[in-house]
Amino acid sequence: MAQLTFREAVAxxxxxxxxxxxxxxxLGEDVGSGGVFKTTAGLKDRFGAARVWDTPIxxxxxxxxxxxxxxxxxxxxxxxxxxxxxxxxxxxxANEIAKACYMTGGQLTMPLVVRGTNGGGLGFGAQHSxxxxxxxxxxxxxxxxxxxxxxxxxxLLAASIRDDEPxxxxxxxxxxxxxxxxxxxxxLVGLGExxxxxxxxxxxxxxxARTVGMCEQAADALGGDGVTADVLDLRCxxxxxxxxxxxxxxxxxxxxxxxxxxxxxxxxAGVAAILAEEAFDDLRAPIVRVSGGNVPLPVxxxxxxxxxxxxxxxxxxxRGLLEGRIPAATxxxx
Amino acid sequence: xxxxxxxxxxxDVLYRQGRVRGPAHLGLGQEAIAVGVAAALxxxxxxxxxxxxxxxALARGASEExxxxxxxxxxxxxxxxxxxxxxxxxxxxxxxxxxxxVGGHIPTAVGMAWASRIRGDGGVTAxxxxxxxxxxxxxxxxxxxxxxxxxxxxxxCENNHYMEYTPIGDVIPVERPAADRAPAYGLEPLVVDGxxxxxxxxxxxxxxxxxxxGDGPTLVEATTYRLTGHSVADGGAYRHPDEVSxxxxxxxxxxxxxxxxxxxxxxxxxxxxxxxxxxxxxxALAAHVLAEPAPDAAAAWTGMWSDGSSTWxx
Ligand SMILES: Cc1ncc(C[n+]2csc(CCOP(=O)(O)OP(=O)(O)O)c2C)c(N)n1
Ligand SMILES: [Mg+2]
Numbered sequence: 002m003a004q005l006t007f008r009e010a011v012a013x014x015x016x017x018x019x020x021x022x023x024x025x026x027x028l029g030e031d032v033g034s035g036g037v038f039k040t041t042a043g044l045k046d047r048f049g050a051a052r053v054w055d056t057p058i059x060x061x062x063x064x065x066x067x068x069x070x071x072x073x074x075x076x077x078x079x080x081x082x083x084x085x086x087x088x089x090x091x092x093x094x095a096n097e098i099a100k101a102c103y104m105t106g107g108q109l110t111m112p113l114v115v116r117g118t119n120g121g122g123l124g125f126g127a128q129h130s131x132x133x134x135x136x137x138x139x140x141x142x143x144x145x146x147x148x149x150x151x152x153x154x155x156x157l158l159a160a161s162i163r164d165d166e167p168x169x170x171x172x173x174x175x176x177x178x179x180x181x182x183x184x185x186x187x188x189l190v191g192l193g194e195x196x197x198x199x200x201x202x203x204x205x206x207x208x209x210a211r212t213v214g215m216c217e218q219a220a221d222a223l224g225g226d227g228v229t230a231d232v233l234d235l236r237c238x239x240x241x242x243x244x245x246x247x248x249x250x251x252x253x254x255x256x257x258x259x260x261x262x263x264x265x266x267x268x269x270a271g272v273a274a275i276l277a278e279e280a281f282d283d284l285r286a287p288i289v290r291v292s293g294g295n296v297p298l299p300v301x302x303x304x305x306x307x308x309x310x311x312x313x314x315x316x317x318x319x320r321g322l323l324e325g326r327i328p329a330a331t332x333x334x335x
Numbered sequence: 336x337x338x339x340x341x342x343x344x345x346x347d348v349l350y351r352q353g354r355v356r357g358p359a360h361l362g363l364g365q366e367a368i369a370v371g372v373a374a375a376l377x378x379x380x381x382x383x384x385x386x387x388x389x390x391x392a393l394a395r396g397a398s399e400e401x402x403x404x405x406x407x408x409x410x411x412x413x414x415x416x417x418x419x420x421x422x423x424x425x426x427x428x429x430x431x432x433x434x435x436x437v438g439g440h441i442p443t444a445v446g447m448a449w450a451s452r453i454r455g456d457g458g459v460t461a462x463x464x465x466x467x468x469x470x471x472x473x474x475x476x477x478x479x480x481x482x483x484x485x486x487x488x489x490x491x492c493e494n495n496h497y498m499e500y501t502p503i504g505d506v507i508p509v510e511r512p513a514a515d516r517a518p519a520y521g522l523e524p525l526v527v528d529g530x531x532x533x534x535x536x537x538x539x540x541x542x543x544x545x546x547x548x549g550d551g552p553t554l555v556e557a558t559t560y561r562l563t564g565h566s567v568a569d570g571g572a573y574r575h576p577d578e579v580s581x582x583x584x585x586x587x588x589x590x591x592x593x594x595x596x597x598x599x600x601x602x603x604x605x606x607x608x609x610x611x612x613x614x615x616x617x618x619a620l621a622a623h624v625l626a627e628p629a630p631d632a633a634a635a636w637t638g639m640w641s642d643g644s645s646t647w648x649x
Binding site: 030031034037055056057058059060061085086088089123124125126127128129265294295296297299300301302303304305306307308 | 356357358405408412416417418419420421422434435436437438439467468470471472473498499500501505506507573629630631632633634635636639645647
């Protein structure tokens with residue numbers, strides 16, 4: 002079977018949707034030459050300069066132009082090279098795009114996508130490594146997609162482009178090289194549905210993007226102890242498949258949520274609150290989060306690993322819950 | 336200038352050997368700007384640069400060894416292993432940091448200049464950034480504020496003609512990224528050959544004096560060329576080889592050596608011997624640093640707050 006990398010999946014989704022709908026246009030820094038991560042490779046050659054627009058380093062103008070083009074009926078896909086740079090155009094995203102439909106009483110809609118590379122693990126340092134899905138999660142009015150597999154990268158990005166709402170799609174840098182079987186034909190994965198990556202009864206492990214692989218590895222390690230873990234890949238934070246998490250939690254009674262952002266106020270806190278409020282009676286142990294540390298990300302390898310979730314940390318947290326104790330220092334050491 | 340050239344040349348080799356974690360952006364070919372401006376700054380002056388900032392730190396006197404330790408992930412790095420290549424900082428030498436969000440540091444530089452004006456300490460702040468950076472709002476806001484408040488700042492646009500892989504001409508509607516924008520902020524359009532270290536120093540001295548006198552900021556556009564890729568991971572395939580070889584002919588170090596030979600200050604043999612000596616010193620420095628241990632992983636939990644701790648809750 003033909004293989005597909007996570008990186009190629011981005012271009013595959015864009016190509017599929019651009020071929021299908023000529024209102025889909027791309028803009029971003031160096032997108033014409035394929036971009037720093039080569040995720041838009043070949044698209045300018047295929048669709049031409051009228052569909053693929055290289056921009057200056059002007060994130061506010063990029064995000065704002067996407068908003069305007071969407072208001073005018075196009076389906077723009079804007080690229081913000083590193084999701085850390087959302088901070089430079091956060092007004093456009095948080096105050097303008099997210100609110101346009103609501104505050105105009107539905108007169109404006111925002112069928113746009115903003116893509117950005119996200120996450121750490123590669124030594125890119127404090128300003129190029131953050132996982133910032135949680136920034137967006139504070140703002141009602143934006144959908145949040147963060148895939149973990151090449152297949153989902155393709156299908157979810159394609160569905161995001163077809164979606165009539167603004168969607169931020171996070172592409173984890175450390176996953177670009179991962180490979181899977183290439184889907185055949187047109188590919189689409191609906192937003193808002195979690196995927197079960199492992200089935201189990203003793204503990205639920207909830208992950209997103211890179212932490213899904215950590216959950217899978219932890220589940221394998223726990224399997225060696227005779228414990229079965231249910232691994233859920235949320236895939237989207239908005240819309241959130243809360244039903245899937247609640248159902249699994251009710252069955253296993255134990256939940257470990259694994260988020261790459263700092264635990265101080267990660268997306269996992271929101272998921273944990275839902276579980277506490279809606280599944281309290283079925284829980285047999287406290288909900289635990291394994292998260293990034295509450296510090297900026299350092300560059301030196303061992304230091305970065307120290308403050309990043311890992312399969313070992315997830316397995317240790319799950320074992321703690323199964324042994325009836327609250328695992329120490331799973332989130333950040335205070 | 337030669338030391339910086341040999342330092343980064345060695346770093347390039349080390350990167351290719353897999354010794355450098357994360358990205359690194361070299362300023363090979365652009366050294367005369369860092370060195371020329373640093374020569375015009377005094378010990379009480381500040382400078383700030385970008386992810387392409389190794390030269391700027393070293394030109395202010397930062398320790399080669401401490402910088403290399405940072406770059407190679409060894410204990411004793413200038414930022415304690417937390418910053419890496421894109422955030423080299425040496426405040427003790429007046430170098431207030433390298434910043435990796437394009438344009439993000441220009442308002443910061445303005446704030447430092449503002450503080451000098453408030454305190455009347457006579458300090459001047461120099462801020463380096465690229466040609467592509469003149470397209471981000473922060474640049475315009477910062478230069479405008481400095482001009483309106485007549486702050487002692489020297490803005491130095493290193494025009495290497497590329498914004499990553501894109502020729503600057505494709506993303507600006509004027510010819511000169513900084514000089515042609517200067518009049519909008521009431522500043523003189525000023526272009527200097529950034530490969531001529533003496534010319535850079537002269538322009539920088541005038542700008543620093545003007546700032547110290549209280550006559551406000553200067554925006555300098557220093558034309559140059561980066562001889563290698565945008566980052567060490569970039570082969571630079573988007574540039575015509577003829578363009579690169581023409582730029583090599585304008586290499587600021589070749590030019591300096593030629594000038595020195597012409598004026599009789601240093602013969603060709605002497606300068607070649609000097610290059611060989613410094614190269615040997617960089618090889619020795621790298622070998623020494625590589626033999627050092629990595630910093631302790633637990634240090635990641637320190638130093639978020641100024642008291643050295645990182646706790647956020649009790
Ligand atoms: C806000 C922001 N947008 C984009 C980037 C990615 N990026 C890093 S360097 C660069 C090009 C900068 O070009 P220029 O200002 O000419 O500086 P040079 O790299 O040539 O020194 C870009 C787009 C970034 N770091 N920050
Ligand atoms: Mg440039």
